Amino acid sequence: MKLFVTVDTEADDWDDFRPVSDGPCNNIRQLPKVHELFVSCGVRPTYLVSHRVATDDEASGTLRDFLDSGTCEIGSHCHPWETPPYTESNSLSNTMLCNLPAELQKQKIATLTDCIEQRFGVRPLTFRAGRWGYDHNVARAIRENGYRIDTSITPYISWKADYGPDFSSLELKPYWPNTAEIFPDEEPVDLFEVPATIGFLQKDFSAAHARHRSIAQSWLRYLRVGGILYHLRLLNKVWLSPEVYSAYDMIELVKRLREDKVEYLNMVFHSQTLTPGLTPFARTKEESERFYRRLETFLQFIAAEGIKGSTLKEEFLGNDEGDSASLLSDAAGDAASMSAD
Secondary structure (H helix, E strand, O other): OEEEEEEEEOOOOOOOOOOOOOOOOHHHHHHHHHHHHHHHOOOOOEEEEOHHHHHOHHHHHHHHHHHHOOOOEEEEEEOHHHOOOOOOOOOOHHHOHHHOOHHHHHHHHHHHHHHHHHHHOOOOOEEEEHHHOOOHHHHHHHHHOOOOEEOOOOOOOEOHHHOOOEOOOOOOOOOEOOOOOOOOOOOOOOOEEOOOOEEEOOOOHHHHHHHHHHHHOOHHHHHOHHHHHHHOOOOOEEEOOOOOOOHHHHHHHHHHHHHOOOOEEEEEEEHHHHOOOOEOOEOOHHHHHHHHHHHHHHHHHHHHOOOEEOOHHHHHHOOOHHHHHHHHHHHHHHHHHHHHO
């Protein structure tokens, strides 16, 4: 089993979706503390960088130091509202990359990709859509921009209420060798799809998800039945994210996944949560400190259990970026062999 940590590395403003390309990125000043924790626990994070962070001299300089030390990967995190060109109308729907015209998607992704390459001296190969706004058109657009890995999928989760995609029918897998199982009615795109790790503490994920979904779609949700069952430890959906779940729950999820011989874990969180008041996950200094302690406790467990940390690029593409297409093909063949075994 290996652990990926994928950090949405963003500007300070959490829910300001105005189409502007500048703004404070002061939260990045808190990253050296958590990066030191990663290094001490044998974890090499993947920082998924937004356009504002990439264009901010101080913020990009901090991340460049991490990259130069060989202790991280730099990937892309596309917020359409802050990534030129700005030709779309300013609406909540258009904060989802997947809702934009295909050509505009490609232009924004190209802008971000070129900016990161210029700032960091590396062509990013890993991508995550801002607000999880991902679909088959986005998959094609990022592939055409040279990406080989995507991590925009949230199994068991729908973003329809936020004008986004519905992934609620997707069960957790360590990864998909291409998009065929995610978008079965479309031509496959040759990308590794590595989802955020979301699962249940109960043994049968499919049955647990069906119960959870049934409650969420019925009048029982008004009685907060889901929360009651969660606290009774009868139905527990858990993200591998210290922003919203305790170290205990994340550790229990890892144990459950290890029993099922899951190969990869993908922890997710936002860089802003290290700074009090920037996200709903850490509104106060005390909440931000609790977030850090949850992360610390979990990573110490990972290290003690001998679970290795890796970047997505390192694990799926190796060191030979020029031959990444053949590496993808080989890895897909290995995955098929393991399934057959």
